[in-house]
Amino acid sequence: MTPEPGVRLRHRHLLGIEPLDAGEIGLILDTAESFLEISTRPIKKVPTLRGRTIVNLFMEPSTRTRSSFEIAEKRLSADSLNFSVSGSSVSKGESLLDTARNLEAMAPDMIVVRHSAAGAPHMLARACRSIIVNAGDGAHEHPTQALLDAFTMRQKKGKLAGLKVAIVGDLLHSRVVRSNIFLLGKVGAEVHVSGPPTLIPPGLDRLGVKVVTRMETALEGADVIMMLRVQRERMVRGAFPSVREYFNLYGLTEERVRLARKDVIVMHPGPINRGVEIAAEVADGPTSVILDQVTNGVAVRMAVLYLLSGGAGSELAS
Amino acid sequence: MNWLLKGGRVVDPAARLDAVRDVLVRDGKIVRVGESIPADNSRVLDLKGKVVAPGFIDMHVHLREPGREDEETMESGGAAAAAGGFTSIAVMPNTDPWNDSQSVTEYIVSQARSRCPVNVYPIGCVSKQGKGEELAEIGDMVKSGIVAISDDGHPVASAHLMRMALEYTRIFGIPVIDHCEERSLSCGGVMHEGFHSTLLGLKGAPAASEEILVARDLILAEMTGGRIHIAHLSTRRSLEKVREAKARGIAVTCEVTPHHFSLTDAAVAESHYDTNTKMNPPLREESDRQAMLQGLADGTVDAIASDHAPHNRIEKEMEFDQAPFGILGLETSVSLALDRLFHAGLLDLTRLVGLYTTSPARILGLERGTLAAGVPADITVLDLEKSVSVDQGGFRSKSRNAPYQGWKLRGAPVLTMVGGRIAFDGRS
Ligand SMILES: [Zn+2]
Ligand SMILES: [Zn+2]
Numbered sequence: 001m002t003p004e005p006g007v008r009l010r011h012r013h014l015l016g017i018e019p020l021d022a023g024e025i026g027l028i029l030d031t032a033e034s035f036l037e038i039s040t041r042p043i044k045k046v047p048t049l050r051g052r053t054i055v056n057l058f059m060e061p062s063t064r065t066r067s068s069f070e071i072a073e074k075r076l077s078a079d080s081l082n083f084s085v086s087g088s089s090v091s092k093g094e095s096l097l098d099t100a101r102n103l104e105a106m107a108p109d110m111i112v113v114r115h116s117a118a119g120a121p122h123m124l125a126r127a128c129r130s131i132i133v134n135a136g137d138g139a140h141e142h143p144t145q146a147l148l149d150a151f152t153m154r155q156k157k158g159k160l161a162g163l164k165v166a167i168v169g170d171l172l173h174s175r176v177v178r179s180n181i182f183l184l185g186k187v188g189a190e191v192h193v194s195g196p197p198t199l200i201p202p203g204l205d206r207l208g209v210k211v212v213t214r215m216e217t218a219l220e221g222a223d224v225i226m227m228l229r230v231q232r233e234r235m236v237r238g239a240f241p242s243v244r245e246y247f248n249l250y251g252l253t254e255e256r257v258r259l260a261r262k263d264v265i266v267m268h269p270g271p272i273n274r275g276v277e278i279a280a281e282v283a284d285g286p287t288s289v290i291l292d293q294v295t296n297g298v299a300v301r302m303a304v305l306y307l308l309s310g311g312a313g314s315e316l317a318s
Numbered sequence: 319m320n321w322l323l324k325g326g327r328v329v330d331p332a333a334r335l336d337a338v339r340d341v342l343v344r345d346g347k348i349v350r351v352g353e354s355i356p357a358d359n360s361r362v363l364d365l366k367g368k369v370v371a372p373g374f375i376d377m378h379v380h381l382r383e384p385g386r387e388d389e390e391t392m393e394s395g396g397a398a399a400a401a402g403g404f405t406s407i408a409v410m411p412n413t414d415p416w417n418d419s420q421s422v423t424e425y426i427v428s429q430a431r432s433r434c435p436v437n438v439y440p441i442g443c444v445s446k447q448g449k450g451e452e453l454a455e456i457g458d459m460v461k462s463g464i465v466a467i468s469d470d471g472h473p474v475a476s477a478h479l480m481r482m483a484l485e486y487t488r489i490f491g492i493p494v495i496d497h498c499e500e501r502s503l504s505c506g507g508v509m510h511e512g513f514h515s516t517l518l519g520l521k522g523a524p525a526a527s528e529e530i531l532v533a534r535d536l537i538l539a540e541m542t543g544g545r546i547h548i549a550h551l552s553t554r555r556s557l558e559k560v561r562e563a564k565a566r567g568i569a570v571t572c573e574v575t576p577h578h579f580s581l582t583d584a585a586v587a588e589s590h591y592d593t594n595t596k597m598n599p600p601l602r603e604e605s606d607r608q609a610m611l612q613g614l615a616d617g618t619v620d621a622i623a624s625d626h627a628p629h630n631r632i633e634k635e636m637e638f639d640q641a642p643f644g645i646l647g648l649e650t651s652v653s654l655a656l657d658r659l660f661h662a663g664l665l666d667l668t669r670l671v672g673l674y675t676t677s678p679a680r681i682l683g684l685e686r687g688t689l690a691a692g693v694p695a696d697i698t699v700l701d702l703e704k705s706v707s708v709d710q711g712g713f714r715s716k717s718r719n720a721p722y723q724g725w726k727l728r729g730a731p732v733l734t735m736v737g738g739r740i741a742f743d744g745r746s
Contacts, residue, residue: 018517095632095635095636096636096637097635115637117637117638117639117640118518118519118520118591118638118639119518119520119590119591119637119638120637122590122591123591123637126590137519138519138520138639139519139520139521140518140519140520141519175519178516178517178519201515201516201522202511202512202513202515202516202522203512203513203514203516203517204516206513207516207517
């Protein structure tokens with residue numbers, strides 16, 4: 001599949017899904033399809049980003065997202081450098097801007113940033129010359145996750161418009177949920193969210209989603225169920241009484257999956273807490289597409305890096 | 319130096335005066351306000367077309383001295399105040415050390431007298447080191463010149479301590495100024511909790527965290543007969559509670575900041591996490607902002623105070639949730655009020671001038687805020703039509719943390735006289 005000529009990313013950085021329009025989202029997903037094939041070749045590498053330097057600045061631990069970006073960069077032949085929080089000087093009290101200025105001295109073409117503070121990528125975009133890719137900022141956005149989620153939905157369902165997507169769990173601390181709500185709204189999917197009221201941030205309904213406290217209501221007739229990780233490390237104390245009670249009210253069991261459409265797919269951004277937000281049988285069962293999400297993540301990130309680095313001019317695949 | 323301020327429109331709410339008059343100043347005091355006063359041997363300032371008002375008072379300023387002279391000093395804060403049209407400022411005690419004892423109060427008073435171009439009125443702590451545990455030596459500090467007590471920066475968390483403060487200050491007749499925030503509810507919030515905090519993924523502080531403490535303070539003020547002043551009131555319901563309490567005769571007053579009547583929490587999103595939109599209390603919603611405008615117009619709000627909070631660049635250049643709260647206010651307050659309140663048709667000039675003069679003087683018990691014969695010649699001159707483009711590069715303050723860069727405003731202070739001496743002259 002070749003991207004429609006003339007459609008380009010209008011933004012220099014990928015700071016979030018919110019600023020994108022449906023055309024740009026479509027372009028990224030279409031581009032990712034051509035990259036998916038590369039991962040099936042015996043030699044999984046193209047010279048597209050040869051000579052480009054990409055810094056992976058991970059100021060919050062995240063093995064999965066970092067590995068996915070690293071693989072994407074390697075398959076595009078970019079030179080990548082990893083800065084993670086434990087190894088960097090951040091722990092010595094150096095500010096994000098100091099770190100960014102030091103990185104700039106190495107003249108990277110792109111910086112992929114993961115940070116525990118919402119807005120950190122925006123700050124870098126103001127301070128640096130490099131192209132910034134948001135790999136997750138606090139409880140704000142995680143745009144490449146939403147893109148790979150959408151890619152997976154489109155892959156399994158053949159479309160995005162008109163899908164009923166149920167998102168369940170810790171909505172308050174999730175950056176995945178914001179990016180997904182923005183994206184699904186832009187492409188015409190219908191989003192229903194559910195979770196304990198203590199974990200629903202105010203004004204979500206103003207983003208065009210249906211908010212219900214009973215999980216079962218959200219699941220009824222869903223094409224897609226997306227479970228969110230219970231982020232116990234970020235949890236406000238007292239948001240729910242116990243993990244056991246949480247699972248009873250909001251855990252995804254096989255019985256609850258049956259409320260959705262027969263051909264429902266179950267998604268999860270990982271890492272999974274089996275027995276907390278999702279039953280092991282569901283996570284590993286036939287409706288689960290969790291591992292496809294991981295595979296697709298590499299192709300989507302390749303597409304993002306490729307398009308942001310100038311796309312059209314360079315050769316896509318040899 | 320003797321001055322004759324000639325031909326200005328004199329607006330003195332205390333004297334119920336709004337007319338073209340001359341003002342005669344001799345030996346640092348106002349001698350007379352009248353029609354066509356002869357110049358004799360005084361220097362004449364032609365103020366035709368300008369507004370001549372009693373010297374403006376900002377009753378909520380953080381001067382940072384002693385302790386953080388890198389952010390603001392007596393000189394820089396005083397120059398900023400004078401350029402902003404203020405002749406007097408009341409300074410909060412959360413310095414380093416806290417102003418919780420007679421010796422710190424005396425240090426501030428003596429330093430201000432020799433180094434600050436405007437009058438400085440210290441506010442003492444409610445509690446020792448602002449820790450909220452036991453009362454500071456309020457009587458001693460009153461002797462040395464404090465005009466109110468506050469643990470601003472922190473709320474007075476303990477209801478018992480607030481009760482003690484309200485009862486004890488009845489000896490001196492000074493108000494207790496509270497930063498109303500129930501911290502077990504706002505815990506860790508970095509902006510107003512609402513649609514925009516949800517959109518931005520930032521931890522919110524709900525309006526209720528302010529309202530709960532306002533309600534508590536009003537109940538305690540009624541119980542004790544003490545005087546409570548609500549600092550930087552910012553929510554619609556806080557204002558309703560104050561309005562009800564005033565109607566019932568409770569001794570309560572309140573102030574509103576220019577940022578709370580000119581900005582909302584949407585500014586955090588629109589500025590893409592600019593830490594100059596981070597303050598405490600946070601910028602609220604449009605309905606709250608409208609309520610502030612209403613309260614300013616109907617008299618529920620007693621004073622406009624800037625909560626001038628200088629922070630150095632490095633501290634504000636942090637991730638949003640790690641940056642300190644607070645913005646500058648001295649140099650933009652009056653233009654914001656003229657543009658957004660007077661020119662917007664919400665307030666007449668007498669009411670606006672009263673918010674900066676008569677009311678804060680009454681709340682703090684200052685013999686200022688009027689142009690009556692015999693009082694120190696503190697005078698603020700306004701040009702209602704001067705167009706201002708906010709440029710923080712030109713601020714007198716040592717810090718730069720303001721969210722108004724590039725704003726175009728109509729109306730500005732153009733001359734400030736403190737005790738008969740010109741502290742700022744911006745007439746062109
Ligand atoms: Zn305060
Ligand atoms: Zn303050």
